[in-house]
Amino acid sequence: xxxxxxxxxxxxxxxxxxxxxxAVSAYIIKMRRRRFEVPxxxxxxxxxxxxxxxxxxxxxxxxVSLLLILAILxxxxxxxxxxxxxxxxxxxxSVVILLDASASMKAMDGDEAGTKSRxxxxxxRAKQLIDSMGGGDVAMVMKVDGQATPMSRFSNDGxxxxxxxxxxxxxxxxxADLPRxxxxxxxxxxDRPHPLIVIISDxxxxxxxxxxxxxxxxxxxxxxxxxxxxLSNIDVRYLPVGxxxxxxxxxxxxxxxxxxxxxxxxxxxxxxxxxQEPAHRQLTLYNGQTAVDxxxxxxxxxxxxxxxxxxxxxxxDNQLRATLRPVDGxxxxxxxxxDDTAYALLPAxxxxxxxxxxxxxxxxxxxxxxxxxxxxxxxxxAEYAAKPSIADGMDVVIFDDYTPDALPPPPASLLFFxxxxxxxxxxxxxxxxxxxxxxxxxxxPVMRWVTMSDVYMDKSEVFAPDPKKGESTLxxxxxDPIIVAxxxxxRKILAFGFSLPANGRDSATDLPMRxxxxxxxxxxxxxxxxxxxxxxxxxxTGQRERVPLDGVVGATEAEVKGPDGxxxxxxxxxxxxxxYGQKVGYYDLTAKANGKAIASISLAAxxxxxxxxxxxxxxxxxxxxxxxxxxxxxAITHSQxxxxxxxxxxxxxxxxxxxxxxxxxxx
Amino acid sequence: xAAPATFVPITRAANPARDRSGLFDEKFLKTLExxxxxxxxxxxxxxxxxxRTRKVGSGIEFADHxxxxxxxxxxxxxxxxxxxxxKLLLRLFEEEEDLHIYILIDVSDSMAIGSPLxxxxxxxxxxxxxxxxxxxxxxxxxxxxxxxxxxDRLPLSRGKNRIFRVFDFLQKCPIGGKTELAECMKDxxxxxxRRGLAVVISDFYDPQGFEQGINTLRYYKFEPFxxxxxxxxxxxxxxxxxxxxxxxxxxxxxxxxxxxxxxxAYEREHAKYCKxxxxxxxxxxxxxxxxxxxxxxxxxxxxxxxxxxxxx
Numbered sequence: 001x002x003x004x005x006x007x008x009x010x011x012x013x014x015x016x017x018x019x020x021x022x023a024v025s026a027y028i029i030k031m032r033r034r035r036f037e038v039p040x041x042x043x044x045x046x047x048x049x050x051x052x053x054x055x056x057x058x059x060x061x062x063x064v065s066l067l068l069i070l071a072i073l074x075x076x077x078x079x080x081x082x083x084x085x086x087x088x089x090x091x092x093x094s095v096v097i098l099l100d101a102s103a104s105m106k107a108m109d110g111d112e113a114g115t116k117s118r119x120x121x122x123x124x125r126a127k128q129l130i131d132s133m134g135g136g137d138v139a140m141v142m143k144v145d146g147q148a149t150p151m152s153r154f155s156n157d158g159x160x161x162x163x164x165x166x167x168x169x170x171x172x173x174x175x176a177d178l179p180r181x182x183x184x185x186x187x188x189x190x191d192r193p194h195p196l197i198v199i200i201s202d203x204x205x206x207x208x209x210x211x212x213x214x215x216x217x218x219x220x221x222x223x224x225x226x227x228x229x230x231l232s233n234i235d236v237r238y239l240p241v242g243x244x245x246x247x248x249x250x251x252x253x254x255x256x257x258x259x260x261x262x263x264x265x266x267x268x269x270x271x272x273x274x275x276q277e278p279a280h281r282q283l284t285l286y287n288g289q290t291a292v293d294x295x296x297x298x299x300x301x302x303x304x305x306x307x308x309x310x311x312x313x314x315x316x317d318n319q320l321r322a323t324l325r326p327v328d329g330x331x332x333x334x335x336x337x338x339d340d341t342a343y344a345l346l347p348a349x350x351x352x353x354x355x356x357x358x359x360x361x362x363x364x365x366x367x368x369x370x371x372x373x374x375x376x377x378x379x380x381x382a383e384y385a386a387k388p389s390i391a392d393g394m395d396v397v398i399f400d401d402y403t404p405d406a407l408p409p410p411p412a413s414l415l416f417f418x419x420x421x422x423x424x425x426x427x428x429x430x431x432x433x434x435x436x437x438x439x440x441x442x443x444x445p446v447m448r449w450v451t452m453s454d455v456y457m458d459k460s461e462v463f464a465p466d467p468k469k470g471e472s473t474l475x476x477x478x479x480d481p482i483i484v485a486x487x488x489x490x491r492k493i494l495a496f497g498f499s500l501p502a503n504g505r506d507s508a509t510d511l512p513m514r515x516x517x518x519x520x521x522x523x524x525x526x527x528x529x530x531x532x533x534x535x536x537x538x539x540x541t542g543q544r545e546r547v548p549l550d551g552v553v554g555a556t557e558a559e560v561k562g563p564d565g566x567x568x569x570x571x572x573x574x575x576x577x578x579x580y581g582q583k584v585g586y587y588d589l590t591a592k593a594n595g596k597a598i599a600s601i602s603l604a605a606x607x608x609x610x611x612x613x614x615x616x617x618x619x620x621x622x623x624x625x626x627x628x629x630x631x632x633x634x635a636i637t638h639s640q641x642x643x644x645x646x647x648x649x650x651x652x653x654x655x656x657x658x659x660x661x662x663x664x665x666x667x
Numbered sequence: 668x669a670a671p672a673t674f675v676p677i678t679r680a681a682n683p684a685r686d687r688s689g690l691f692d693e694k695f696l697k698t699l700e701x702x703x704x705x706x707x708x709x710x711x712x713x714x715x716x717x718x719r720t721r722k723v724g725s726g727i728e729f730a731d732h733x734x735x736x737x738x739x740x741x742x743x744x745x746x747x748x749x750x751x752x753x754k755l756l757l758r759l760f761e762e763e764e765d766l767h768i769y770i771l772i773d774v775s776d777s778m779a780i781g782s783p784l785x786x787x788x789x790x791x792x793x794x795x796x797x798x799x800x801x802x803x804x805x806x807x808x809x810x811x812x813x814x815x816x817x818x819d820r821l822p823l824s825r826g827k828n829r830i831f832r833v834f835d836f837l838q839k840c841p842i843g844g845k846t847e848l849a850e851c852m853k854d855x856x857x858x859x860x861r862r863g864l865a866v867v868i869s870d871f872y873d874p875q876g877f878e879q880g881i882n883t884l885r886y887y888k889f890e891p892f893x894x895x896x897x898x899x900x901x902x903x904x905x906x907x908x909x910x911x912x913x914x915x916x917x918x919x920x921x922x923x924x925x926x927x928x929x930x931x932a933y934e935r936e937h938a939k940y941c942k943x944x945x946x947x948x949x950x951x952x953x954x955x956x957x958x959x960x961x962x963x964x965x966x967x968x969x970x971x972x973x974x975x976x977x978x979x
Contacts (some may be wrong), residue, residue, distance in 0.1 A: 033909045033910050034908065035913055036911070037780070037896075037912065037914075038780075038869065039777035039872055039915055040870075041914030041919045041920075042775060042874050042914075043936050043937055044933065046914055048923065050932060051932070105815075
């Protein structure tokens with residue numbers, strides 16, 4: 001017989017002695033009785049005198065009651081030692097079960113028939129481990145996907161842990177972050193006796209994750225590896241799951257518009273056969289619900305295919321989807337469906353209404369004509385002055401060498417060439433003669449791919465931008481701001497200090513003759529529209545990204561609507577929202593201020609992980625150069641727990657004592 | 668689980684028996700009148716002041732003979748017997764005189780127990796009823812409360828118009844104390860030279876025993892009339908658990924764990940005690956009545972009348 005209780009014999013003996021002393025003293029201490037007045041106590045005296053003839057028996061009955069109580073106490077304390085029939089020769093352990101819930105655990109190869117997923121088998125293994133825990137063993141269950149999430153505290157409550165595994169753990173769409181999980185487990189096990197980590201996984205971890213482990217004491221000084229996970233004195237075991245490796249998956253999928261022709265786009269797709277056999281698939285590319293292209297792929301084992309679909313004409317829908325479907329016949333099986341579909345989004349494209357307030361400026365009109373994504377309208381300054389409401393409903397208003405008395409109302413963005421006077425949108429502090437642009441803000445979207453170092457201009461207004469109002473300088477001549485921009489709520493305002501050449505003007509610049517001029521206009525209109533050429537809208541799941549939200553002012557939080565319709569919230573800082581894709585599919589991020597949506601963006605999330613798509617199970621796992629063994633310490637011992645029977649016996653004795661006391665037998 | 672109603676804890680301040688203001692109301696008076704009418708029917712033919720006493724004197728009704736002693740009146744020598752038996756014997760006659768009735772009511776603390784009617788109240792009602800009948804029959808009646816001593820007395824009175832004094836006396840007389848029957852009876856016989864009927868109404872819960880007190884009455888030629896009053900739940904208490912039983916008179920405490928067998932033993936002991944009292948009275952041919960407070964007092968009084976133990 002073994003005793004697996006959580007307390008030692010010494011402490012147990014103290015508790016037993018204390019409890020026995022309490023029980024005996026309870027019998028010795030005089031009972032406080034209720035007082036009642038009677039008319040003639042002599043009668044009771046005579047009765048008691050007769051009863052006292054049986055005093056010995058009475059004392060014996062009290063002794064029987066005391067012995068019953070002591071027996072109950074003894075049985076309960078004995079049960080607390082968790083007496084177990086059958087030998088167990090190990091000490092109590094503290095166990096962290098790392099249950100891999102990454103995307104590859106969705107592979108349906110848990111059994112030969114393909115009816116169970118790896119996750120199902122992993123859960124089954126975890127529950128077997130928990131059921132075989134001995135007395136004193138405590139376990140914590142931790143879910144490992146893109147994050148490491150402890151699902152329980154350390155507990156020896158087997159049914160509770162089993163229920164957590166059944167109800168709260170499911171495979172996600174993200175790769176596993178094993179180093180993070182190992183670090184969290186090591187921290188949880190710090191200073192606990194006999195620490196043990198059991199990894200239940202298919203072993204689909206990138207090599208880069210497996211080297212961050214130090215088994216010995218951490219090195220100090222210059223050789224210290226700050227990223228290393230200290231697993232010294234911790235026993236780490238590995239329980240593999242998974243059977244098959246046949247999988248063809250999309251490991252990269254993205255799309256972008258052409259800079260010159262935003263009506264068209266090109267698609268990049270990367271596919272790999274991770275199986276040991278040749279595979280045949282049908283790849284179909286959808287724009288919305290419309291199939292754009294379909295082709296058959298014949299992939300050799302391990303073959304890696306990159307596909308580019310150039311110059312695909314734009315459709316009404318911005319959502320792109322690529323699917324892989326097995327082809328009937330040999331090489332058409334696939335155990336892992338998650339990477340067979342990938343999603344991408346085209347950056348939003350909107351035709352802008354542009355109002356030009358100009359006196360027949362050929363350079364300006366000509367440059368705008370090359371941009372097919374606008375709907376231009378031209379009026380003269382006199383017409384505009386007579387009817388400013390003409391700007392209502394416009395997305396962009398361009399003032400060419402004309403400064404209106406009042407700015408058009410938002411949300412129209414404004415482009416000024418040579419604003420003057422007190423109505424200028426930017427304060428003017430002087431005039432510069434023959435300025436040379438010496439510095440530009442290359443990080444600003446308007447100045448991207450633009451060179452202005454040798455542009456000639458005979459004169460230019462010099463602005464006095466106020467950074468406190470969000471005004472920034474895009475180009476300056478030594479210290480004189482020549483081109484300035486600012487956000488004014490949701491709209492944007494850009495001003496050039498010089499005017500473009502035109503009939504009747506005495507100013508002169510060669511900017512319209514340069515390549516930079518149409519580029520400047522296109523960049524400006526794209527910036528006004530919030531369209532950034534290098535904006536990525538497709539991300540990998542399980543990674544934290546910062547996504548720009550155009551025009552966000554005053555919002556600290558954005559609402560994220562996931563592929564399954566769930567609503568979560570993410571922080572927004574400096575116009576950048578944090579995005580973490582938990583599932584593959586389309587997401588909508590909406591920033592709100594005062595209850596109104598002020599900016600939104602749609603994003604797509606894909607697994608996009610070759611290591612996760614490579615579902616070939618690994619029967620062994622090597623961490624930090626050490627191959628992990630199976631957790632034989634949890635081999636199930638055939639033991640018979642006695643505490644339940646002892647508890648039943650104690651309950652029976654308590655009932656007997658209660659009955660005999662209340663029937664005044666043991667009183 | 669039944670409440671121990673019999674043994675409601677009693678303190679001196681909260682003694683429910685002290686409030687006797689509503690004891691003798693109009694309804695009570697009507698009941699008394701009814702009892703008087705009934706008593707006249709039961710004893711029709713009796714004349715006023717014609718109760719025969721045991722006292723041998725100068726009446727006309729022959730009672731007995733006794734041996735002649737020197738100094739006796741020659742006129743009462745029965746010469747016929749002398750002629751036949753050659754012995755000098757005197758003829759004795761029953762003397763006819765007013766009957767003296769002494770109502771002795773136990774007012775000790777044990778009489779204060781009882782629910783809903785304390786035994787003391789019951790005893791006072793019965794005592795008042797007997798007093799009224801006696802007064803109405805032109806007997807001389809005195810009421811003497813007793814506990815550990817004779818606390819007060821209502822002097823011998825005659826005529827039923829004195830009944831209100833009786834009520835007033837019973838409502839105001841001091842109560843409480845222990846029961847010391849022997850001492851009280853000794854005082855009683857010392858203070859009352861005129862023999863008569865001594866009605867003792869009590870629960871007879873005297874630690875010293877009841878015999879000596881009643882014997883004192885007998886030795887001094889009084890005619891004891893024993894009326895024992897008890898409460899039903901006093902005889903069959905509904906108790907349970909671990910209790911400290913406190914004697915309401917002596918303060919003596921008995922710690923008991925009340926079990927069913929103990930209760931049964933107590934009931935037997937109580938019955939035995941009552942039986943002892945009854946046997947004693949039977950042995951000495953004393954009128955004896957035992958009643959509990961649940962029986963209406965007028966019913967008890969009628970029962971006494973019918974038995975002929977009170978008035979003959």
